[in-house]
Amino acid sequence: MEAVVALERDAQLMLRVREGDDTSFGLLLERHRGPVVHFLYRMVQNQAVSEELAQEVFLRVYRSRETYEPTAKFTTWLFRIATHVALNSIRDRKKEKGHESLSESNDEMLGGLERQVADRQPTIEQEMVHEVKLREVRQAIEALPAKQRAAVLMHKYEGLDYAQIAGVLSCSESAIKSLLFRAYEALRDRLAHMA
Amino acid sequence: MICLSKNEQGADLLAGYLAKTLDAPRMAELTRHIQECSDCRGLATVWERLDEFAVPEVTPGFDARLYARIAREEARISLSSWRRWLWRPVAPLAAVAAAAVAVVLYVHSPAIPDAAKQASPTQSNGADIEQVAQAVDDMDLLVPLDR
Numbered sequence: 559m560e561a562v563v564a565l566e567r568d569a570q571l572m573l574r575v576r577e578g579d580d581t582s583f584g585l586l587l588e589r590h591r592g593p594v595v596h597f598l599y600r601m602v603q604n605q606a607v608s609e610e611l612a613q614e615v616f617l618r619v620y621r622s623r624e625t626y627e628p629t630a631k632f633t634t635w636l637f638r639i640a641t642h643v644a645l646n647s648i649r650d651r652k653k654e655k656g657h658e659s660l661s662e663s664n665d666e667m668l669g670g671l672e673r674q675v676a677d678r679q680p681t682i683e684q685e686m687v688h689e690v691k692l693r694e695v696r697q698a699i700e701a702l703p704a705k706q707r708a709a710v711l712m713h714k715y716e717g718l719d720y721a722q723i724a725g726v727l728s729c730s731e732s733a734i735k736s737l738l739f740r741a742y743e744a745l746r747d748r749l750a751h752m753a
Numbered sequence: 754m755i756c757l758s759k760n761e762q763g764a765d766l767l768a769g770y771l772a773k774t775l776d777a778p779r780m781a782e783l784t785r786h787i788q789e790c791s792d793c794r795g796l797a798t799v800w801e802r803l804d805e806f807a808v809p810e811v812t813p814g815f816d817a818r819l820y821a822r823i824a825r826e827e828a829r830i831s832l833s834s835w836r837r838w839l840w841r842p843v844a845p846l847a848a849v850a851a852a853a854v855a856v857v858l859y860v861h862s863p864a865i866p867d868a869a870k871q872a873s874p875t876q877s878n879g880a881d882i883e884q885v886a887q888a889v890d891d892m893d894l895l896v897p898l899d900r
Contacts, residue, residue: 738764746795
């Protein structure tokens with residue numbers, strides 16, 4: 559029920575944006591900025607790139623305001639744009655640089671992120687263990703095919719249901735179910751040693 | 754028996770189990786099964802491992818940068834629509850002006866009999882050159898309109 563109310567609110571806000579109400583765009587940005595940036599961060603695993611891509615997503619939302627029709631859930635539409643932007647970026651970056659530079663930038667920011675996330679003061683050993691685990695999780699996710707990765711991130715972290723993920727990835731619900739399960743099984747196999 | 758690996762809703766059951774949102778009988782059944790099935794236990798562990806993938810906060814200048822991009826784009830769109838608006842009436846005007854010049858040239862051109870044309874080809878050429886020169890001058894007036 560809460561999700562339905564949220565959908566109606568988002569769609570209403572977007573319809574107001576269509577009529578020129580920029581305050582409603584600000585409210586949509588406020589509500590979805592975090593989830594979109596976080597989804598993109600987990601997709602591309604680079605903060606600067608994820609924020610740049612998120613800007614592109616919201617710019618596309620703003621550009622589309624005049625033609626917007628609430629035919630699907632707003633979040634489905636939004637994540638469809640975000641996924642499209644992320645998949646394009648992953649494809650382009652693979653062509654341009656390969657994985658090495660991406661991993662380097664990940665490692666550079668890993669330390670900062672660790673410090674930001676940890677409230678308590680762990681010992682150096684605990685910190686190193688946590689860092690290794692985190693890196694393994696990130697690498698396991700990065701190793702998934704891009705579509706599986708997007709599906710897992712939307713399912714696990716953004717709470718989208720099968721129908722929404724199917725809408726985002728233009729697949730049937732049954733295809734999404736098996737795609738997701740294959741992805742979780744692949745992750746289980748890659749992370750089995752961490753259990 | 755609920756085995757996540759053999760259930761079409763496996764991913765959702767797993768999510769529901771870990772979030773404790775399944776109904777009580779199903780929770781109990783799945784708990785028993787996970788204790789016995791190493792595959793399902795592995796999946797449950799993966800779900801927990803993924804929780805460790807924390808994300809950084811969005812940087813403070815995010816909104817300002819976005820609004821600046823939107824403003825730049827709006828300015829660009831506004832400028833290009835102004836250009837379109839300005840040039841829209843110019844093209845037909847130029848066409849009308851060119852047609853008018855052609856009509857004027859045609860009306861004012863001296864009627865030269867065929868015989869005379871044959872007798873004095875040089876004179877005829879001279880008149881043609883004048884007409885062309887006049888037409889070129891007239892066309893020059895139109896040039897700024899086309900730019």
